[in-house]
Amino acid sequence: MHARHLELIDFRSYEKLTIELEAGPSVFVGPNGQGKTNLLEALGYVATLGSHRVAADAPLVRSGAERAIVRSTVVNDARELLVELEIVPGKANRARLNRAPATRPRDILGALRMVLFAPEDLSLVRGDPAERRRFLDELLVARQPRYAGVRSDYERVVKQRNALLRTAYLSRKTGAGSRDLSTLDVWDNHLAQHGAELLAGRLELAAELRAPMSRAYEAVSQGKGHADMAYSSSLGDDLPAANRSLLTAQLLEALAQARTQEIERGVTLVGPHRDELKLTLGDLPVKGYASHGESWSYALAMRLASFDLLRAGGIEPILALDDVFAELDTGRRERLAELVSTAEQTLVTCAVAGDVPAALQGARYDVHEGEVRRVL
């Protein structure tokens, strides 16, 4: 799919902006702080109902304004869809599809699909395991929306179970006995069921991501190092990914073994919320070993692999690359330009025009003080 038209009203630095876009590569060039990332962020918000930069909505609304509006016409298989989103901080957003109000904002998910690589993604390789779990879970949800429900159910069960463990711990300390624990078996059951469903999804996804990720890294780095990933579960390795009832049983067993320790510490120690996606480059882990450019290329490869998987799923997302070229050497820049030239639409931002390889032929826009002007 590709976006044909983008309109912003009071979004970030833009009071009012209308631009026409086309399929193929488009490069947005302009000095720092001129509003390049804001453009990608707006499209990303329509795609995921969230920003890749901030958790709250307030910063997205132009200071002094009350609401922001993002409107985009998306072309998918020659069919046009107009998606509109009104962002009102502190209130529910309002969405429209082809001018008809949507019951819930979430109904517009899927209308615009986008894979965004941004400097923040460095935390995919350098950050805590939680960042990588989130990466997997968000991709799971993009492919199969049911996982949004699985994920929130699982998180809720962990929260409740932790609360129970904490009260049990406290009442044990004060000698009040352990009657509180009478429902722990119930929570174990639910944790194992939802946990197995989430775990099965992640295991399958990690296995599918492996090859495209290695391929993308290899392509970008011109064969300098083999990138590989492995899902590492608190249950151990070699898990029966395809057998959910076996996973449930294994989780239950692990919970039974950890119980004393869990009550002593007052937290749930087993389950997919403790898992990790291990990333390696050659024989070494990425975190703590890889250079800046290598880490950058690695995070990029993870996004490119996500793009590949989603494209293989039938609907090709828009590919957005924010500031990606500045951190790569000339060779990597050129390989990347080649790699993304097959995408239906690639939106690239860049502060210095010379950083964009000549091979990336396409539309070019100047971004300056909130104005976006097509120059090529």
Added chain:
Amino acid sequence: MYEGAIQDLIDELGQLPGIGPKSAQRLAFHILSADPADVHRLAGALNRVKELVRFCNLCFNVAESDTCRICRDPRRGTEVICVVEEPKDVVAIEKTGEFRGRYHVLGGAINPLEGIGPDQLRVRELLTRLRDGEVKELILATDPNTEGEATATYLALLIKPMGLSVTRLASGLPVGGDLEYADEITLGRAFEGRRAL
């Protein structure tokens, strides 16, 4: 901040669930400008609800005497008990016209985050009701969320060994609508949870 009585009223209204400071203020000024007779009726209703409404001795539904209207009704069967969280759930199920048995209102769901365990619910009272062997089936109609599901599982584990048939309400796709209008999370989960026919 306003003076005296009006601020008192705003503060009291603001304690109610779902009422923020702005709504409390709007309601308070609405009451202030309303017809005195209407306000007296409202105050009367507030007083009476605490004086008159009690909980049924048997099922803990709201009642105006020792037992509720449903428990007093001789036409309602005594072999099936439907377990719900709140009195409003009784009203919802009654509207379906599908159920001719009795209810048991737990008064909430298991929720460790809010310090609610089986002891804070009317679980012991439910077990007492099951003791004489008259009840043959228990329908667990707690909410289809994390806490409601946990409560249902807890009760099932507790009660199944007593030899009763224990059932759980089906959840999933809303009936009466078109499949294409179900959101993808609900539809996706219904697909995953499909059952053999």
